[in-house]
Amino acid sequence: MIDKTKKTPMAQLDPVERSKTFGEVALGYTKEEAMQEAARCLQCKNRTCVSGCPVMVQIPEFLKLITEGKFIEAADKIKETNSLPAVCGRVCPQETQCEGKCVRGIKGESVAIGRLERFAADYAAAHSKPTEKKTAPANAKKVAVVGSGPAGLSCAGELAKRGYSVTVFEAFHKSGGVLVYGIPEFRLPKEIVKREIAGLEANGVEIRTNAVIGRTFLVDELFEDGYEAVFIGSGAGLPNFMGIEGEALVGVYSANEYLTRVNLMKAYDNSYVTPIRKSKSVAVIGGGNVAMDAARCAKRLGAENVYIIYRRSEEEMPARREEVEHAKEEGIIFKLLCNPNRFVGNEKGELIAVDCVEMELGEPDASGRRRPVEKADSEFRLDIDTAVIAVGTTPNPLIRSTTEGLDTNKRGCIVVAEGTTKTSRENVFAGGDVVTGAATVILAMGAGRDSAAEIDEMLKAK
Amino acid sequence: MTRIVKKRFLNDSIVEVVFDAPDIAKKAMPGQFIIFRVDEEGERIPLTIAGYDREMGTITVIAQTVGYSTKKLAAKEEGEYISDLVGPLGRPSELESNIKVAVIGGGLGCAIAYPQAKALHDMNCEVDIIAGFRSNDLIILEDEMKAVSDKLIICTDDGSNGNKALVTDALKALIENGVKYDLVIAIGPPIMMKFVCLLTKQYNIKTIVSLNPIMIDGTGMCGGCRVTVGGKIKFACVDGPDFDGYEVDFDELMRRNRAYSGDEKKRDEDCKLFQGVDIK
Numbered sequence: 159m160i161d162k163t164k165k166t167p168m169a170q171l172d173p174v175e176r177s178k179t180f181g182e183v184a185l186g187y188t189k190e191e192a193m194q195e196a197a198r199c200l201q202c203k204n205r206t207c208v209s210g211c212p213v214m215v216q217i218p219e220f221l222k223l224i225t226e227g228k229f230i231e232a233a234d235k236i237k238e239t240n241s242l243p244a245v246c247g248r249v250c251p252q253e254t255q256c257e258g259k260c261v262r263g264i265k266g267e268s269v270a271i272g273r274l275e276r277f278a279a280d281y282a283a284a285h286s287k288p289t290e291k292k293t294a295p296a297n298a299k300k301v302a303v304v305g306s307g308p309a310g311l312s313c314a315g316e317l318a319k320r321g322y323s324v325t326v327f328e329a330f331h332k333s334g335g336v337l338v339y340g341i342p343e344f345r346l347p348k349e350i351v352k353r354e355i356a357g358l359e360a361n362g363v364e365i366r367t368n369a370v371i372g373r374t375f376l377v378d379e380l381f382e383d384g385y386e387a388v389f390i391g392s393g394a395g396l397p398n399f400m401g402i403e404g405e406a407l408v409g410v411y412s413a414n415e416y417l418t419r420v421n422l423m424k425a426y427d428n429s430y431v432t433p434i435r436k437s438k439s440v441a442v443i444g445g446g447n448v449a450m451d452a453a454r455c456a457k458r459l460g461a462e463n464v465y466i467i468y469r470r471s472e473e474e475m476p477a478r479r480e481e482v483e484h485a486k487e488e489g490i491i492f493k494l495l496c497n498p499n500r501f502v503g504n505e506k507g508e509l510i511a512v513d514c515v516e517m518e519l520g521e522p523d524a525s526g527r528r529r530p531v532e533k534a535d536s537e538f539r540l541d542i543d544t545a546v547i548a549v550g551t552t553p554n555p556l557i558r559s560t561t562e563g564l565d566t567n568k569r570g571c572i573v574v575a576e577g578t579t580k581t582s583r584e585n586v587f588a589g590g591d592v593v594t595g596a597a598t599v600i601l602a603m604g605a606g607r608d609s610a611a612e613i614d615e616m617l618k619a620k
Numbered sequence: 621m622t623r624i625v626k627k628r629f630l631n632d633s634i635v636e637v638v639f640d641a642p643d644i645a646k647k648a649m650p651g652q653f654i655i656f657r658v659d660e661e662g663e664r665i666p667l668t669i670a671g672y673d674r675e676m677g678t679i680t681v682i683a684q685t686v687g688y689s690t691k692k693l694a695a696k697e698e699g700e701y702i703s704d705l706v707g708p709l710g711r712p713s714e715l716e717s718n719i720k721v722a723v724i725g726g727g728l729g730c731a732i733a734y735p736q737a738k739a740l741h742d743m744n745c746e747v748d749i750i751a752g753f754r755s756n757d758l759i760i761l762e763d764e765m766k767a768v769s770d771k772l773i774i775c776t777d778d779g780s781n782g783n784k785a786l787v788t789d790a791l792k793a794l795i796e797n798g799v800k801y802d803l804v805i806a807i808g809p810p811i812m813m814k815f816v817c818l819l820t821k822q823y824n825i826k827t828i829v830s831l832n833p834i835m836i837d838g839t840g841m842c843g844g845c846r847v848t849v850g851g852k853i854k855f856a857c858v859d860g861p862d863f864d865g866y867e868v869d870f871d872e873l874m875r876r877n878r879a880y881s882g883d884e885k886k887r888d889e890d891c892k893l894f895q896g897v898d899i900k
Contacts, residue, residue: 326759329839331657331664331704368706370839395841399853406848406872415842423663423836431688432663432836433880465766507875554840556858 163266166195168273173487177457180194180343180426183484184248189229192277196224199269202261207271210259213312213603214241217256217271224274233282236275241315242308242354242603244283245337247276248346250600251478283353292362294323299617300388302327304371304557307335309391309590309602309609311358316610318362322617325385327369332422335393336599339422340414344458345481348421354370356484370614372556377564377586386620387585387613390572391606394551394591400443404501405547409435409509413448413548420455437544439463441512443498444548445475446596450482453490464490469497469530495519495530499537501545511541553592561586571595579609587613622656622705627698630760631637633685634728635694636670638729639810642677644707650739651713651830651862654681655838657704665689666835667855668732669708679707682731682760686770709838710861717743719802722794723769724787724816726808727758732830733766733807734761739898741768748794748801749773752787752812756780788815801825804866810877814870827865831856833873834880847873 169185170176176183187195199221207217212284215236223232238242252258252272252274260268265370281418301317303310306328314324332338334351362549371392380388397412416434419425423432442449445468456464466485468475475482486492495517502511516536519528553570565573565582572581572588579587589605591597626638642652653668655811671680683690693702713736721740725733730751741747749769753759754777766772772777773794777783787808795801804827813829820827833845833856847856850867854860 329706330837331706368704369643370706370709373709373839374647374707397840397841397843399734399843399846401853406846406869406876408876412843415836416842418836419840430661435879507872554858556840 160194162198165267165270165273166191168270173484175489176344176419177454180458182347183344186280187273187277189227189281191275192224192229192231192281193207193227195270196221196274198262199225199572200261206259206261207256207269208276210256212600213345213607214539215240215243215256215275220278221269221271221274226276229278229281230286230370230437231314232278233258235438236278239607240275240603241312241358241607244279244350244354245346246600246603247272247279248350249341251517251598253479255432256598263270279342280350288349289357289360292318292361294318294321294362298323298384299387300325301617302380302388302614304377304388304390305329305335305392305590305592306333306367307364307391307393307590307602308337308599309393309592309606310335310389311355311363312603312608313389313391313613314363314588314606315358315361316607317613318358320610322614326363326365327367327371327375328365328367329370330422331343331367333365333367339418340448340451342417342421342455345451370556372560377557377561377583379497381585386617387587389579389609390581390588390592391590391602392554392557392592393602394420394552394553394571395545396552397569398550398552399547400498400549402498402500402508404503407503407509408462408507408545409437409503409543410501410545411435413442413444413452413546414551416452416546417448417455421460425458425468426455426459434459435544437461439465439540439542440546441465441493441498441540441542442546442548444550445469445470445477446548446550447477449546449548450477450485450490452548454481454485454488456544456546457488457490457555461544463542465493465542466490467493467496467498467512467514467540469495470527474527493540497530497532498545502539509543509545511539512545513537513539551591551596557592569595579612585616621701621703623698623701624698625741627694627696629694630682631758634682634758634760635685635690636680636682636731637693638678638679639702639705640677641679641705641707644705645672645674645677645679647678648672648708649712650715650735652708652710653838654679654705655709655835655859656681656689656693656702656706658689658696658702660703662692662703662705662837663687664836666758666838667831668735668861670731670735682728684728706838709801710857711859713739713830713862715739715743715745716803717745720746720800721748721803721805722791722799722801723749724791724804724806724808724812725749725765726787726806726812727753728760729808729812729830730761730765733805734764736805736807736830737765738768746770748799748892749776750787750790750794752777752808753781754778765836786815787812788819791816794817795823795825803828804865805829810870811819811875813865813868817865817868817870821866829865829868830861830863831863831868831873833876847876
């Protein structure tokens with residue numbers, strides 16, 4: 159008997175097994191499971207789920223197509239508004255977006271929209287023929303996109319659909335931004351990212367890797383080269399350190415460095431050359447998705463003890479619920495209400511411990527979260543050989559310091575006119591983390607999509 | 621993919637490679653560097669731009685064959701390709717004209733010191749170069765350095781070129797003999813740069829060093845290359861690589877540069893690629 163108030167379960171790798179490999183944890187629905195789950199959708203008239211999606215995927219429509227067994231049509235319906243459905247189905251925090259607004263969620267579990275989006279995208283990729291590569295017409299207007307993360311890819315995909323000649327400039331040797339260097343293989347297989355990007359390229363998007371805007375080319379030079387608009391989607395990639403003693407010890411990483419070595423450079427795979435520290439005990443500082451990713455990578459690299467050190471309580475953790483649960487299942491130890499004071503090294507300058515202090519929650523601060531304050535005489539030492547600092551990132555200064563007249567705020571984020579993606583420079587647009595500070599994949603994609611519409615409108619009027 | 625236009629060995633372990641890289645050649649300035657990745661399995665490795673030809677659209681790098689990537693690069697033939705090349709990265713050196721400068725290079729550091737000396741020479745500076753090598757057969761760029769300097773002193777650790785001395789001894793002798801330098805630029809192993817700074821501090825001569833920490837991306841997104849300068853954390857890839865030598869914590873830099881030395885050694889032993897292969 160099927161319980162209609164609950165989500166159709168999705169197969170997952172066993173926690174003990176999976177904590178030793180980088181294989182994908184969640185295995186996805188079968189056709190039958192997908193049809194069963196999609197049938198739970200009540201096809202509401204007021205479509206609150208759609209309002210919860212930053213790119214307004216036509217959710218009831220694509221779910222209906224799945225119930226009819228029209229899986230490729232369902233994927234096409236999603237792609238009308240979402241350029242990277244296989245990615246979003248996997249990494250969106252659906253509980254606070256589409257699924258958070260689902261009517262089914264009031265008296266039971268909401269419809270598993272994310273899992274179904276993922277199913278449709280994967281099914282279509284496996285079963286449809288590769289499309290012929292399109293190129294923009296010779297007289298098409300040229301648009302430059304800076305950064306190939308979710309914001310840039312979404313903007314580029316939309317512009318190509320509208321007939322523009324789009325070039326994406328990427329600083330790394332691989333495109334995808336945080337999708338390739340940040341989010342690990344076990345949450346988002348890199349083959350999936352590659353496949354989605356290949357789809358965009360088939361639609362006419364040109365990607366130039368190894369091109370650093372602010373060094374290899376300047377924003378102003380892009381206009382000299384005939385680009386009529388520039389979209390900046392360069393993200394928030396500059397890691398914050400804490401400014402405490404011992405941060406330069408060998409064994410202390412920023413989460414960006416740790417994850418880049420693991421994900422982009424494949425340091426976990428012996429056939430790749432980039433090294434990573436062999437750790438026994440690892441402390442990850444922070445409570446966001448990046449902290450969860452770093453901790454779960456450390457476990458998979460063979461560390462016996464992996465700690466998450468977070469200064470507030472679990473309730474305030476910004477990480478996705480599902481990732482926190484997965485981390486716990488895999489044996490990550492949570493040291494909550496706890497803050498590091500200093501890193502301790504040996505005579506060779508290598509990390510051997512971290513001194514922490516216990517915290518308690520005081521009055522709510524400006525962000526509305528209760529502010530953690532130190533407990534007196536509560537300092538304790540945790541023996542570790544590796545620390546990963548995941549306390550946030552800000553936008554890289556390379557572009558703002560080499561582009562005159564581009565306004566940024568005191569956090570280094572590009573300022574855009576209220577309700578638009580227009581910057582203080584004419585014909586320069588921006589969206590994603592470079593505007594908002596570190597946020598989510600889907601918000602960045604939404605901004606990229608909005609910007610494409612604004613760029614289109616501006617260039618048509620020209 | 622980036623094509624290798626020319627390749628030659630400067631000595632048994634140091635190779636000079638010219639790449640077809642018009643976008644980088646157009647922008648490159650002295651003091652800047654590139655990052656290359658030799659193949660799909662390779663690491664991202666930083667190398668200083670030792671020269672560029674804007675018209676030909678080429679850049680030149682000089683590498684010591686110490687590990688996987690540099691050995692594989694050296695084993696490539698002219699006309700072959702490497703996977704990736706990105707640059708120019710880092711801030712260009714801030715060079716002044718019409719001053720008297722001592723440029724100190726240690727070993728491979730001479731490949732980095734040479735473009736700076738050349739730029740200073742072209743800017744009407746009086747340039748003395750002191751270059752240190754372990755032995756006579758390791759000397760590189762002698763003719764090139766001679767052409768851009770007023771005085772070139774080459775020292776060897778073992779005296780095999782007839783001038784057994786440390787670069788610091790040679791610099792000290794010049795200063796004691798009354799040569800007045802406005803600036804010293806020191807580029808080489810951290811230990812050499814540290815001792816040059818300890819010496820020049822006694823005479824209060826401004827000293828610039830070019831740092832060589834471990835790097836991954838080279839664009840400021842990971843902090844792997846962080847160094848402590850004047851008590852503050854700096855990222856060498858975007859804030860440097862040139863810094864005021866008096867402010868740099870060299871001991872910390874040396875410790876951090878050894879972070880993966882065990883892995884590299886083991887990999888060399890494991891790596892069958894180079895067993896019995898004469899890369900030259």
